[in-house]
Amino acid sequence: MRKLILILSLVLFAVSVAGQSFPDSETDGQYYEVNGAKLWVVSFGEGEPLFFIAGGPGGTHYGLRSFDSLSSNNTLVYYDGFGRGKSDTAEVVTEYTLDRDIEDLEGLRIEMGFSKINILGHSYGGLVAQGYAIRYPDNVSHLILANTFHSYLMWQANDDNCNHEIKTNYPEVWKELMEVREKGAISSDKIHQEIYGKVPYGFLYAYNAGRFAKRTRKPYPNSFNSKLYYQMVGKDGDFIVGNDIGNFDFRKDLKDLDMPILIIAGRFDRVAVPTQMVKYKEYCPQAEFVMFEKSGHNPQIEEPAKEFALIREFLSK
Numbered sequence: 001m002r003k004l005i006l007i008l009s010l011v012l013f014a015v016s017v018a019g020q021s022f023p024d025s026e027t028d029g030q031y032y033e034v035n036g037a038k039l040w041v042v043s044f045g046e047g048e049p050l051f052f053i054a055g056g057p058g059g060t061h062y063g064l065r066s067f068d069s070l071s072s073n074n075t076l077v078y079y080d081g082f083g084r085g086k087s088d089t090a091e092v093v094t095e096y097t098l099d100r101d102i103e104d105l106e107g108l109r110i111e112m113g114f115s116k117i118n119i120l121g122h123s124y125g126g127l128v129a130q131g132y133a134i135r136y137p138d139n140v141s142h143l144i145l146a147n148t149f150h151s152y153l154m155w156q157a158n159d160d161n162c163n164h165e166i167k168t169n170y171p172e173v174w175k176e177l178m179e180v181r182e183k184g185a186i187s188s189d190k191i192h193q194e195i196y197g198k199v200p201y202g203f204l205y206a207y208n209a210g211r212f213a214k215r216t217r218k219p220y221p222n223s224f225n226s227k228l229y230y231q232m233v234g235k236d237g238d239f240i241v242g243n244d245i246g247n248f249d250f251r252k253d254l255k256d257l258d259m260p261i262l263i264i265a266g267r268f269d270r271v272a273v274p275t276q277m278v279k280y281k282e283y284c285p286q287a288e289f290v291m292f293e294k295s296g297h298n299p300q301i302e303e304p305a306k307e308f309a310l311i312r313e314f315l316s317k
């Protein structure tokens with residue numbers, strides 16, 4: 001799904017800030033030194049800090065700028081994780097790990113001088129958010145998990161469902177994909193990624209695909225780090241998850257979290273699939289769970305007024 005995620009990063013910001021003025025992602029930020037690397041941070045607004053953790057893995061903060069209007073109630077902290085966007089990249093790909101992302105969030109909290117933080121993790125970012133809340137619960141004020149994954153089993157369900165949908169609805173693409181896989185191609189190969197990219201983003205990720213029509217705009221630097229992505233999901237990670245993403249599992253720990261928790265799901269999310277999202281009600285029964293009935297993987301784009309009102313109310317508790 002690498003190319004599909006890249007398309008999202010080029011679309012969301014144009015959708016979210018039309019007619020409004022907010023700091024620029026490329027110029028209106030600063031670097032913080034965290035665990036030996038410089039991380040690019042764009043922060044603005046008033047109130048308690050709300051940290052955003054982007055998806056992928058490999059995506060930048062840029063795709064989450066649709067949340068900018070929340071700056072009227074909170075100080076928003078957007079950042080490019082290690083290896084993404086304007087932040088430093090690793091000398092060797094094995095430096096990219098889920099554990100590193102969790103520790104970088106802690107390091108950034110300390111460097112920015114916050115005692116406690118609110119966190120919103122979207123998609124892969126929710127893995128970092130869950131891991132951080134479990135490891136550093138006293139540092140988390142409120143936790144928001146949006147369209148994310150509780151375990152490697154759920155991520156595998158994402159792969160399986162996406163491939164089923166492609167096979168069923170784009171048989172010509174599936175045929176081409178199977179032909180190259182029969183010859184030994186795997187997810188991380190360029191030809192494999194190019195074929196996957198023929199599937200429209202909105203088909204797998206949206207309730208209303210028209211909201212994700214491709215727009216032409218200046219690209220954000222290092223919008224998607226595919227080397228990081230396949231290091232973390234495994235070399236054939238669009239079919240069989242491996243490495244860090246093939247091993248994480250938060251299910252048994254979620255019930256022990258005692259900070260306020262909001263879990264957001266999309267009825268038409270073919271990635272963080274509803275059959276797995278609803279299991280959060282079992283693994284994290286103390287959380288508030290909301291299913292967005294006219295959204296896919298990005299309710300912040302498809303039902304923004306409803307989601308932003310929900311988040312404001314949640315953070316006020």
